[in-house]
Amino acid sequence: MEVRPDVVDILSGFALFADMSTPELENIVQTFGEVYFAEGERVVRQGLTATGFYVVLDGGANIVVGGKERGNLRPGDFFGEISCLLGEPPTADVVATKPLRCLVLAPHALEEFLVANPHVMYRVLQGEARKLRTTTKWLS
Amino acid sequence: MAELTERPFPPGAYPLVVVGSGPGALQLTYTLRGMGIDHAVISQDDAPGGMFRKWPIFQRMLSWTKPFAEQKRGSREYERYDWNSMLGEEQDTRAIMPTVMDGTSYFPSRPEMEQGLATFAQRTGLQVRHGCRWEATRRLEGGDLVLETSDGEYRAPTIVFAVGVSQPWRPPVLDLEGVEQYGDLRPAETYRDRRVFIVGKQNSGFEIASGLLPWARQIVLASPSPAQLSVLTHSLVGVRARYVQPYEDYALAGGVVILDASIEKVERDRDVFHVTTKSAHEDHPRHFVADDVIAATGFTCPLLDLPEIGVATFGQSRLPAQTPFWRSVSIDGVYFAGTIMQGSQGLRKHGIPSNSGAVQGYRYNARVLARHLAETRFGKPRQRRAIKPDEVIPLLLAEASRGPELWHQRSYLARVVSLDRAEGIFDEGILPLAHFVDDSDGPDAVAITLESNGQDPPYPTAYIRRRGQTLHERSLQPADILLEYDGPAYARELAAALEPVLDQALTRVTP
Numbered sequence: 001m002e003v004r005p006d007v008v009d010i011l012s013g014f015a016l017f018a019d020m021s022t023p024e025l026e027n028i029v030q031t032f033g034e035v036y037f038a039e040g041e042r043v044v045r046q047g048l049t050a051t052g053f054y055v056v057l058d059g060g061a062n063i064v065v066g067g068k069e070r071g072n073l074r075p076g077d078f079f080g081e082i083s084c085l086l087g088e089p090p091t092a093d094v095v096a097t098k099p100l101r102c103l104v105l106a107p108h109a110l111e112e113f114l115v116a117n118p119h120v121m122y123r124v125l126q127g128e129a130r131k132l133r134t135t136t137k138w139l140s
Numbered sequence: 141m142a143e144l145t146e147r148p149f150p151p152g153a154y155p156l157v158v159v160g161s162g163p164g165a166l167q168l169t170y171t172l173r174g175m176g177i178d179h180a181v182i183s184q185d186d187a188p189g190g191m192f193r194k195w196p197i198f199q200r201m202l203s204w205t206k207p208f209a210e211q212k213r214g215s216r217e218y219e220r221y222d223w224n225s226m227l228g229e230e231q232d233t234r235a236i237m238p239t240v241m242d243g244t245s246y247f248p249s250r251p252e253m254e255q256g257l258a259t260f261a262q263r264t265g266l267q268v269r270h271g272c273r274w275e276a277t278r279r280l281e282g283g284d285l286v287l288e289t290s291d292g293e294y295r296a297p298t299i300v301f302a303v304g305v306s307q308p309w310r311p312p313v314l315d316l317e318g319v320e321q322y323g324d325l326r327p328a329e330t331y332r333d334r335r336v337f338i339v340g341k342q343n344s345g346f347e348i349a350s351g352l353l354p355w356a357r358q359i360v361l362a363s364p365s366p367a368q369l370s371v372l373t374h375s376l377v378g379v380r381a382r383y384v385q386p387y388e389d390y391a392l393a394g395g396v397v398i399l400d401a402s403i404e405k406v407e408r409d410r411d412v413f414h415v416t417t418k419s420a421h422e423d424h425p426r427h428f429v430a431d432d433v434i435a436a437t438g439f440t441c442p443l444l445d446l447p448e449i450g451v452a453t454f455g456q457s458r459l460p461a462q463t464p465f466w467r468s469v470s471i472d473g474v475y476f477a478g479t480i481m482q483g484s485q486g487l488r489k490h491g492i493p494s495n496s497g498a499v500q501g502y503r504y505n506a507r508v509l510a511r512h513l514a515e516t517r518f519g520k521p522r523q524r525r526a527i528k529p530d531e532v533i534p535l536l537l538a539e540a541s542r543g544p545e546l547w548h549q550r551s552y553l554a555r556v557v558s559l560d561r562a563e564g565i566f567d568e569g570i571l572p573l574a575h576f577v578d579d580s581d582g583p584d585a586v587a588i589t590l591e592s593n594g595q596d597p598p599y600p601t602a603y604i605r606r607r608g609q610t611l612h613e614r615s616l617q618p619a620d621i622l623l624e625y626d627g628p629a630y631a632r633e634l635a636a637a638l639e640p641v642l643d644q645a646l647t648r649v650t651p
Contacts, residue, residue, distance in 0.1 A: 021420065022402065022418075023364060023401065023402045023418045023419060023420040024420045026364040026365075026402045027364045027365050027400070027402075027420050029364070030363065030364045030365035033455075033488075033493075034454055034455045034456075035454070035485055035488070036452065036454035036455075038452075038461060038463070038469035038470070041469075041578075042578055045487075045577060045611070046610060047610050047611060047612070048487070048577065048611065049489070049613060049615075050490045050491075050593065051487075051488075051489070052488065052491055089613070099461075099469075099470075101454060104488070104491070105491070106488075106490060106491020106492070106594075107490060107491065108490065108491065108593075108594060109491065
């Protein structure tokens with residue numbers, strides 16, 4: 001699904017896409033698709049393969065593991081990258097807590113996208129580092 | 141006034157109203173009628189298939205119909221090869237398209253598609269109130285909806301909008317007098333020896349470029365991201381092969397320019413346009429002089445005031461967001477049929493969307509929707525067929541091999557068999573996969589789909605649902621290029637995956 005023109009403005013405010021020029025953002029916008037989920041709808045399903053890499057544009061969602069809420073997602077957050085990178089089913093459900101608009105990239109397209117956009121890759125890595133830190137704290 | 145009273149479905153109150161007379165609306169009203177569901181059908185067009193009158197140059201469908209195939213014409217299995225015919229029950233209402241095509245192409249022409257739809261409507265005796273234009277919508281206390289039309293008001297608790305995604309859309313930078321739009325072009329010969337700048341690199345842009353190759357002096361195709369090709373995505377995502385010729389012209393440096401760049405500015409200076417582009421890969425803008433600028437930048441849904449009464453939309457096409465059964469996620473009683481059904485996105489496995497935007501996809505959705513409406517809005521229980529335990533695996537594998545619903549709607553529609561502990565084993569027919577996987581209250585069941593991953597031939601994937609447990613997914617490998625999945629190796633693999641859930645059901649049905 002093609003994305004709306006206002007998405008370029010929204011992305012320009014996200015840390016994930018900081019420092020990118022308007023043509024670069026327009027390219028990103030056309031590389032991704034736009035998806036919408038109603039409140040309560042599952043975006044990613046634990047155990048089901050081949051979902052995608054999502055960036056939250058608007059709305060909110062919960063991360064749910066085995067029926068327990070483990071975190072939440074807001075505009076600018078991204079999810080689904082671990083499943084895409086490892087080629088494995090997601091280990092959590094992501095459930096919309098209010099009407100949710102996201103950009104989505106197919107799993108097989110993530111590698112090419114990150115390699116072509118090293119600044120985005122660096123910020124995704126920062127995100128992974130934060131998740132690892134949180135998990136380490138939680139385990140200790 | 142005499143004419144008004146002779147037309148079917150005069151204004152008034154109905155249990156259900158369908159708006160539209162394209163293939164989606166025709167398939168839906170045909171199926172609803174077969175179930176005995178009282179409803180009205182209204183359309184602003186004068187005959188079935190109004191949208192098919194708006195294509196430039198080639199005037200052909202992008203969906204094919206193969207007159208000759210391994211499967212017998214008119215059989216259910218033949219539908220895999222015939223993407224354009226409506227689905228009737230009587231033999232003379234099936235596989236109509238190959239009988240009206242002249243053999244020069246397996247893509248039906250516009251008149252052939254219109255003739256096919258008109259023949260289906262005539263043979264089935266479908267009734268539509270043509271020339272009745274929907275103009276506004278109100279929601280009453282209590283939930284009923286009112287359609288204000290050119291003929292008067294229609295009131296119903298359930299309305300299905302099948303009005304297409306046909307309204308051309310252009311970005312503000314192209315909002316300039318003289319910029320033409322896909323669907324509203326001049327005859328091809330009037331572009332003789334002219335420089336044509338086409339904005340948009342999807343099928344519509346490439347379609348125009350293909351048509352102008354024999355006429356234009358120069359053709360530029362521009363948009364920010366690279367063109368995708370369907371032969372590489374192994375799906376309907378990307379430019380279809382029949383419109384790829386401009387790409388070859390570009391690749392062989394024949395004069396066509398294909399540019400990955402955003403359109404920064406378009407200005408008109410008397411008889412010419414000045415177009416400025418900016419690419420993410422170049423540090424300077426480019427300037428083009430063109431005699432014609434054409435916007436092939438997409439389409440939106442003509443939803444009129446539906447967003448104002450609360451219908452949530454998304455994406456550039458302003459598609460209404462829909463449940464797996466094509467109901468607006470935000471307004472009860474508002475459903476969609478036809479190409480708008482692509483707003484119910486399903487699981488999008490491997491990033492591949494459904495084929496709900498095309499006839500070959502939404503004709504099956506329409507049948508599922510009709511059954512769902514009959515069940516949920518009219519209290520007519522769904523017909524289910526009891527099957528024996530040893531029929532389960534052959535049925536599922538036969539559907540994966542030859543079921544047209546699964547072939548056309550990969551990872552979107554599924555054949556479902558319930559394995560209920562109390563009731564036994566039932567063939568539940570075709571259901572949306574997204575509904576199946578999220579129906580945590582449903583009985584133990586298995587759903588089979590055909591899945592594409594953008595690389596391999598399509599392969600069956602089974603989803604096994606057991607109460608209180610996480611859904612289990614099992615793809616049957618290796619993928620077979622001939623889609624013959626009913627051999628013993630696949631049967632053994634599926635049997636192993638189903639063993640726990642099938643054993644439980646067996647203990648209930650075997651004395």
